[in-house]
Amino acid sequence: MTVDTKPQVETRRPVEYTDSRLNAKIPAGPVEQKWAKHKFDMKLVNPANRRKFTVIVVGTGLAGGAAAATLGEMGYNVRAFCYQDSARRAHSIAAQGGINAAKNYRNDGDSVYRLFYDTVKGGDFRAREANVYRLAELSVNIIDQCVSQGVPFAREYSGYLDNRSFGGAQVSRTFYARGQTGQQLLLGAYQSLSRQVAAGTVELNERTEMLDVIIINGRARGIVTRDMVTGAIESHLADVVILATGGYSNVFYLSTNAKGSNTSAIWRAHRRGAFFANPCYTQIHPTCIPVSGDHQSKLTLMSESLRNDGRVWVPKQAGDTRSPDKIPEDERDYYLERRYPSFGNLAPRDISSRAAKAVCDEGRGVGPGGLGVYLDFSAAMKRLGEATIRERYGNLFDMYERITGENPYKVPMRIYPAVHYTMGGLWVDYNLMSTINGLFVGGEANFSDHGANRLGASALMQGLADGYFVLPATISDYLAKGGFEAVDASHPAVKEVVEEVTARTQKLLSIQGTRSVDSFHRELGNIMWEYCGMSRTEAGLKKALELIPALREQFWSDVRVLGSGAELNQELEKAGRVADFIELAELMCRDALNRAESCGGHFREESQTDEGEALRNDDDYCYVAAWEYMGDPSSAVLHQEQLVFENVQLATRSYK
Amino acid sequence: MKITVNVWRQKNAQTKGQMVKYHVEHVSPDMSFLEMLDVLNQQLIAKHEEPVAFDHDCREGICGSCGVMINGLAHGGNQATTTCQLHMRSFKDGDEITVEPWRAKAFPVIKDLVVDRGSFDRIIRAGGYISASTGSAPDANATPIPKDNADLAFDAAQCIGCGACVAACPNASAMLFTSAKIGHLGLLPQGQAERQSRVLNMVAQMDAEGFGGCTNIGECSAACPKEISLHFISRLNRDLLGATLSGGRTVE
Numbered sequence: 064m065t066v067d068t069k070p071q072v073e074t075r076r077p078v079e080y081t082d083s084r085l086n087a088k089i090p091a092g093p094v095e096q097k098w099a100k101h102k103f104d105m106k107l108v109n110p111a112n113r114r115k116f117t118v119i120v121v122g123t124g125l126a127g128g129a130a131a132a133t134l135g136e137m138g139y140n141v142r143a144f145c146y147q148d149s150a151r152r153a154h155s156i157a158a159q160g161g162i163n164a165a166k167n168y169r170n171d172g173d174s175v176y177r178l179f180y181d182t183v184k185g186g187d188f189r190a191r192e193a194n195v196y197r198l199a200e201l202s203v204n205i206i207d208q209c210v211s212q213g214v215p216f217a218r219e220y221s222g223y224l225d226n227r228s229f230g231g232a233q234v235s236r237t238f239y240a241r242g243q244t245g246q247q248l249l250l251g252a253y254q255s256l257s258r259q260v261a262a263g264t265v266e267l268n269e270r271t272e273m274l275d276v277i278i279i280n281g282r283a284r285g286i287v288t289r290d291m292v293t294g295a296i297e298s299h300l301a302d303v304v305i306l307a308t309g310g311y312s313n314v315f316y317l318s319t320n321a322k323g324s325n326t327s328a329i330w331r332a333h334r335r336g337a338f339f340a341n342p343c344y345t346q347i348h349p350t351c352i353p354v355s356g357d358h359q360s361k362l363t364l365m366s367e368s369l370r371n372d373g374r375v376w377v378p379k380q381a382g383d384t385r386s387p388d389k390i391p392e393d394e395r396d397y398y399l400e401r402r403y404p405s406f407g408n409l410a411p412r413d414i415s416s417r418a419a420k421a422v423c424d425e426g427r428g429v430g431p432g433g434l435g436v437y438l439d440f441s442a443a444m445k446r447l448g449e450a451t452i453r454e455r456y457g458n459l460f461d462m463y464e465r466i467t468g469e470n471p472y473k474v475p476m477r478i479y480p481a482v483h484y485t486m487g488g489l490w491v492d493y494n495l496m497s498t499i500n501g502l503f504v505g506g507e508a509n510f511s512d513h514g515a516n517r518l519g520a521s522a523l524m525q526g527l528a529d530g531y532f533v534l535p536a537t538i539s540d541y542l543a544k545g546g547f548e549a550v551d552a553s554h555p556a557v558k559e560v561v562e563e564v565t566a567r568t569q570k571l572l573s574i575q576g577t578r579s580v581d582s583f584h585r586e587l588g589n590i591m592w593e594y595c596g597m598s599r600t601e602a603g604l605k606k607a608l609e610l611i612p613a614l615r616e617q618f619w620s621d622v623r624v625l626g627s628g629a630e631l632n633q634e635l636e637k638a639g640r641v642a643d644f645i646e647l648a649e650l651m652c653r654d655a656l657n658r659a660e661s662c663g664g665h666f667r668e669e670s671q672t673d674e675g676e677a678l679r680n681d682d683d684y685c686y687v688a689a690w691e692y693m694g695d696p697s698s699a700v701l702h703q704e705q706l707v708f709e710n711v712q713l714a715t716r717s718y719k
Numbered sequence: 720m721k722i723t724v725n726v727w728r729q730k731n732a733q734t735k736g737q738m739v740k741y742h743v744e745h746v747s748p749d750m751s752f753l754e755m756l757d758v759l760n761q762q763l764i765a766k767h768e769e770p771v772a773f774d775h776d777c778r779e780g781i782c783g784s785c786g787v788m789i790n791g792l793a794h795g796g797n798q799a800t801t802t803c804q805l806h807m808r809s810f811k812d813g814d815e816i817t818v819e820p821w822r823a824k825a826f827p828v829i830k831d832l833v834v835d836r837g838s839f840d841r842i843i844r845a846g847g848y849i850s851a852s853t854g855s856a857p858d859a860n861a862t863p864i865p866k867d868n869a870d871l872a873f874d875a876a877q878c879i880g881c882g883a884c885v886a887a888c889p890n891a892s893a894m895l896f897t898s899a900k901i902g903h904l905g906l907l908p909q910g911q912a913e914r915q916s917r918v919l920n921m922v923a924q925m926d927a928e929g930f931g932g933c934t935n936i937g938e939c940s941a942a943c944p945k946e947i948s949l950h951f952i953s954r955l956n957r958d959l960l961g962a963t964l965s966g967g968r969t970v971e
Contacts, residue, residue: 133853148774149840151880152782168860204856211856213849213907215873222863240873246781247876254848261844269837292829321776355749360757361778462780465804468749531853579764581757625769630731631830633772634764 082702085338085689088492089193094179094710098197101493102536106543113138114264116542117301119286120144121273121328124153125245125523126506127307128252129530130538135259137535139542142299143256143265144288146272146323146636151253154309154321155526158245159366159459161227161237162523164202169226173234175199182521183711185231185411186486186514187663187679189341189687192710193493194511198521201528206238208531212251216240229519230367231411231718237520242366242458248523252530272636273328274564276304276335276502279556280548283332283502287564291636294629296565298557302547303501303538306332307530310485310507312345314644314651315596316588318482319351319364325640326647329489329508337497338689338702340490340510342647343655346517346664347597348483349415352466353435362481363466365438366459367519370408372443372452373476375399375415377436381426387437387475398422406718413516413664413677414718416480420597421675423479430477439475480597484522486513486664487654490689490704494537495529498689503538505529510687515663568628571638576621580637583618587645590614595652598666604656608649612697615645649696657701660684681713720746720807722755723815726771729828736828738817748808752795753778753785755807756818773832778803780944783879786886787832788819793883793942801881801944821882823891825928836882838928839896845924846917847900849909868906875902877945887942890931895939897925898955899947905958915962922959 090101108116116139120131123145131143145153165178178199183190206224210216216238217225226235240247259265270291277285277298285300311326312318333339350365376395383390398418403410410418419436422428429435444452449472453460460471467477488510489497495511496503506526513521550557594607618641626632661670661677662684670678687704722743729736743759750758753775760770776784780801787802789795795805810816818832826834876899884895901918904910910917933952940949 129853136852147776147782147784148836149783149880151840151843152776152784154777154782157777157779157781166859206859207856208851208853210859210862211849211851211909213851213872213876213904213909215869215876215903215907216859218864218866218869220866222865222869223860240876243781243877246879247873250876254843255851255853257840257844258848258850269840319779321782322778323776356747358747358750358754358758360751360754363779461799462804465800466751466806468806468808535853579761581761623764625764625767631772631833634770 082704084498085490085702085704086492087191087704088494089191090493094192094196097193098200105536105540108539108543110138114140116140116303117142118303118305118538119299119301120305120307121286122153122307122309122506122508123150123253123256124155124307124309124506125249125252125526126530127305128153128249128256129527130305130307130505130534131265132252132255132259133531133535134538135256135262135264137539138264141259141265142268142301144268144271144273144286146270146291148270150256150267150269151250153249154324155249155523156246157321158523159242159364160229160368161239161244161520162205162248163229163236163520164206164238164524165199165236166203166206168224169235171234173236177234178202178236180711181232182512182518183514184716185516185518187516187716188514188681188685188708188711188713189662189706190512190514191706192708197533198512198525198528201532202524204532205524205527209248209251212255214240214247214251227368228371228409230370230409230415231518239368242368242456245523248527273308273331274639275331275560277557277560278335278499279550279554282500284550285557287560289564289568292631294627294632296561296568298552298561300550300552300557303503303541305503305505305534305538306489306508307505308508310488311644311647312482312485314587314648315482315591316584317354317359317362317592319348319362322361325643327640327643329504330643330647332489332497332499332502334692335499336692337499337502338490338691339487339650340687340689341487341515341654342651342690343595343658343665344486344515344663345482346412346484346486347416347480349412349419349480350438350478351481352463353430353477353479355431363462364481364483365463365476365478367412369438369456369459372447372455373408373438373440374442375408375436375438377422377427377429383427387429387439396422396427403718410718411516411518416597417666419480435477435479437475438478440471441475444472484517486510486515486517490687494540495533496537496541501541503534505534515665568635568639571622571624571635571642572628574620574622574624576623578621579623580634580641583614583622584637584641584644587611587614587641587648591648591651595655598668599655600668601656601659604652607652608656611645611649611652618642618645646696650690650699653696653699654688654690657688658684679715685713720748720810720812722746722807722810724759725815725817726831727819728771728831731830732827746807748806750807751778751803752789752805752807753803771832772830775803780804781879783881786821786881786883788821788886790817793887794944796942799944799946821886823885823930825891825893825930826882826885834882836880838930839880839882839893841928842893842897842921842924843900846913846920847904849904850913851909862908864908872903872906875899875906875947875951878947879945881944883942883944884939885930887938888931889936889938890934892933892939893925893928893930894933894952894955895943895947897921898951901955901958902951905954914958915965918955918958918962
């Protein structure tokens with residue numbers, strides 16, 4: 064066990080500033096002891112009584128799949144839902160690079176405290192310390208659990224586990240399974256879930272999309288779904304509901320997310336009273352394959368691990384159209400190495416992305432449209448040999464060649480930033496419960512652990528920490544406290560939600576306008592990328608806030624959804640999701656407008672240093688912005704949870 | 720580019736389907752195959768015709784959602800390539816392309832190009848896991864695993880469950896899929912305790928689902944976008960023989 068030493072720092076802010084509706088329920092005591100103490104203080108459900116409780120889990124990715132499997136193992140009656148045709152296809156599967164854990168197997172100075180510190184700093188001091196510490200603490204258990212499930216992590220010739228480095232850290236703490244770590248971790252969770260399905264503790268509903276949440280007497284008691292094959296709209300009741308439905312990057316239309324990834328589950332919950340926290344915090348990943356044309360339907364990420372050996376550069380001269388091999392060394396600008404000498408090409412994602420945008424804005428971008436920078440492996444190939452590079456990144460190089468038709472062993476890769484992850488999400492307390500009693504939120508769908516910027520290899524860690532360890536404990540505590548009234552499908556509140564969902568579906572089918580769902584989605588994406596993307600301004604955001612409501616109005620009067628609701632209808636599915644994205648987009652822009660500081664992935668041009676670095680404003684914005692729905696995104700009310708830093712000193716985040 | 724596609728259209732599982740010919744204009748060589756279908760669907764919507772339904776999600780070759788027969792070949796026949804990763808630069812201007820759903824009794828058609836692959840999930844449920852409940856794990860480095868075994872286990876574990884192996888097999892056998900999981904877990908020390916019951920139960924479920932038998936043709940491996948080797952089918956057969964001969968009982 065690693066011994067942690069904690070520097071003494073002053074508590075920055077008294078807690079009284081926090082809105083009374085946002086009680087984070089952070090346990091008292093030193094940060095190292097909070098979770099252990101809390102686990103002991105929480106109530107338990109006797110094993111014989113667990114099957115009397117029904118738990119709904121929406122989403123079967125790392126957080127949802129792990130939570131459903133674990134709650135099933137504990138003996139609860141679990142009902143899991145996913146929109147994919149199999150639980151194994153949730154988008155966690157696409158994560159490439161790795162998962163962090165403070166194992167210190169490298170003996171390079173890592174510890175739980177260092178992972179905690181790196182994550183708080185990496186998040187630009189906009190995350191809750193207690194949650195992040197718990198995450199770092201649980202990281203070590205996750206690796207143990209996954210290995211015992213048979214996850215084939217990379218190993219050394221000794222037979223022991225291998226590690227690699229990721230952005231924003233100076234230790235090697237990332238565990239990986241070639242470039243397919245997310246796939247292997249998800250299959251581990253999926254197999255555990257399958258075991259519980261066979262055991263009868265989990266009932267799995269595939270091709271079933273959640274369209275609303277049912278609240279009875281202030282408690283989340285179920286969901287309304289649409290069977291995507293038959294079109295049946297049905298209610299499902301339970302004692303507690305977990306949403307683990309992922310992020311909302313597809314609000315930008317083009318992102319690295321799966322085409323089906325959407326915000327509807329959390330947005331519907333938001334409309335029913337769950338506060339939405341920090342919606343404007345989006346992560347733009349620096350290394351993606353550039354857009355090739357108007358037909359583009361999604362963007363493909365190239366793992367951050369490539370930056371271990373690849374060097375990022377552009378020509379020094381604007382408008383230089385020579386092929387890369389014709390540009391001599393002294394006419395190249397390795398701008399990350401120049402601007403951030405100590406982290407170099409492994410500078411964190413937000414910083415690397417903005418730096419790429421800056422050089423492209425200067426006209427120094429490469430490739431069609433000038434929206435690209437080189438990621439060059441020639442120096443590494445010279446140093447290590449092509450064979451080593453092939454062994455490390457072969458599958459990624461092949462993928463690049465399949466998509467672009469260019470051979471990255473011969474010409475440098477061209478990359479450009481793309482929307483990848485959303486740090487914002489539903490507000491949750493320390494127990495991962497939202498502002499709706501009995502509605503818990505895990506994984507990317509909640510806001511809790513990454514602050515304003517997520518470090519590489521931390522999403523898998525958070526999803527599994529929430530799913531395997533946090534939710535099973537806090538759900539038990541919630542259920543043990545009891546007080547559940549019996550409800551069935553005839554309850555007026557249930558009927559009302561079913562009717563609302565049915566009416567909305569009918570409405571989408573009845574408009575029969577002139578424009579396809581995709582055309583609205585693309586237009587929304589363009590607005591968001593232009594005004595709420597890598598850099599944001601007051602004027603731009605105000606412009607977006609005029610354009611988005613107009614687009615919403617047009618959508619509801621002119622969208623064309625063919626076919627009926629009583630069958631597999633992919634246009635209808637998309638239409639419901641895009642309608643919610645349009646509402647969310649407005650809230651994102653309002654949040655970005657309110658936050659007149661730059662922090663992490665949120666860069667306000669008005670708030671920067673003379674060198675163009677992000678300028679945070681801790682005096683005015685050291686809070687979580689949690690928005691309450693009041694009938695329309697434009698009238699949402701802001702609540703503030705003040706962030707208190709008792710362990711990590713608020714400091715300017717520097718990677719120079 | 721201009722492309723002609725012959726697409727299988729089928730309203731639902733109860734209705735008979737048919738091939739329908741469409742002309743797709745403005746196809747760029749940089750488009751993926753699915754983006755070409757997107758263009759077709761936008762054309763159809765503009766003409767008030769119902770778009771073609773097809774499964775897809777990540778569009779980067781890892782979720783396993785997509786998969787159609789393209790000119791009679793699963794995923795189009797390019798090496799190690801899923802349908803979403805196949806690009807139109809593999810075709811020529813004026814080409815006529817036939818697009819059909821996976822064809823197998825155990826994969827019934829739901830609509831157009833969408834099939835039900837729930838049989839794969841049921842094979843995994845029959846034993847494709849290690850029974851390690853959350854909380855019971857020893858330290859991750861407590862048991863070293865020889866790198867070669869770990870690497871081979873990974874090769875098998877890469878299966879994305881797309882179903883191309885079944886679609887490519889003249890017998891519609893699911894042996895490659897099933898053997899990949901048996902191989903992955905059987906190569907790891909953690910997977911030994913349940914090794915015999917796993918192979919017996921998974922193979923029994925595979926047969927119950929109506930997949931055909933394996934006659935060692937090898938189309939499955941050639942069509943597999945993750946290039947999973949026939950070697951794993953041999954491993955499955957060896958495990959099955961061993962488990963059967965040693966009187967391994969099916970554990971419920």
